[in-house]
Amino acid sequence: MRLNRTQGAAVTAVALALLFAGGAVTVASADREDAPSTPVSSSADAGFARDMAVHHQQAVEMSFVVRDRTTDEAVRRLAYDIANTQANQRGMMLGWLDLWGLPKNESGVEPMAWMGMGGSGDTGPLDGALMPGMATDTQMDELRGASGREAEVLYLKLMTAHHKGGVHMAEGCVQKCSVDIERNLAQGMVDAQESEIKLMADMLKKRGA
Numbered sequence: 479m480r481l482n483r484t485q486g487a488a489v490t491a492v493a494l495a496l497l498f499a500g501g502a503v504t505v506a507s508a509d510r511e512d513a514p515s516t517p518v519s520s521s522a523d524a525g526f527a528r529d530m531a532v533h534h535q536q537a538v539e540m541s542f543v544v545r546d547r548t549t550d551e552a553v554r555r556l557a558y559d560i561a562n563t564q565a566n567q568r569g570m571m572l573g574w575l576d577l578w579g580l581p582k583n584e585s586g587v588e589p590m591a592w593m594g595m596g597g598s599g600d601t602g603p604l605d606g607a608l609m610p611g612m613a614t615d616t617q618m619d620e621l622r623g624a625s626g627r628e629a630e631v632l633y634l635k636l637m638t639a640h641h642k643g644g645v646h647m648a649e650g651c652v653q654k655c656s657v658d659i660e661r662n663l664a665q666g667m668v669d670a671q672e673s674e675i676k677l678m679a680d681m682l683k684k685r686g687a
Contacts, residue, residue, distance in 0.1 A: 611641065652668065
């Protein structure tokens with residue numbers, strides 16, 4: 479079948495596009511030769527994904543608790559935003575572990591070991607608080623038993639501490655993680671949670687706390 483001039487030009491353009499695309503893939507692959515194809519289980523990438531997934535899960539739980547303990551729209555809106563954001567981020571991190579073929583929980587490895595903070599073995603978790611900023615079991619029980627302004631103030635204080643711990647962990651990933659998309663997510667966590675810390679300080683001030 480003979481092609482007219484227009485059809486021939488179109489075929490040539492497609493062929494050139496495929497050629498350039500192939501070259502781009504080759505260059506990109508060459509750029510990544512020095513980096514491992516997937517993180518190993520002991521890497522900062524895997525450690526951060528595991529630990530922050532646990533850290534986020536408590537924030538989601540705390541946020542759902544306070545939504546049932548107060549009618550204040552500002553607190554309920556903040557709680558919804560935190561729960562929604564951190565549940566989505568948690569899903570991403572667990573998904574990466576699946577993609578990398580790594581376990582979501584690794585026995586014998588203390589939380590924060592990837593940051594050089596684990597492995598001491600001298601003390602256990604403080605009343606269920608596995609990582610910096612996490613609420614203890616006692617504090618979670620207090621939140622579940624509170625209502626109204628008391629629940630709002632307790633939630634804002636606990637979540638402020640929780641965010642500060644989360645920022646510390648995310649900054650560790652920004653420095654130590656090797657996967658670009660994970661480092662970008664970690665930096666996004668730092669920026670968003672620092673902003674929410676300021677917001678919660680204002681909310682506590684309005685409540686005289």
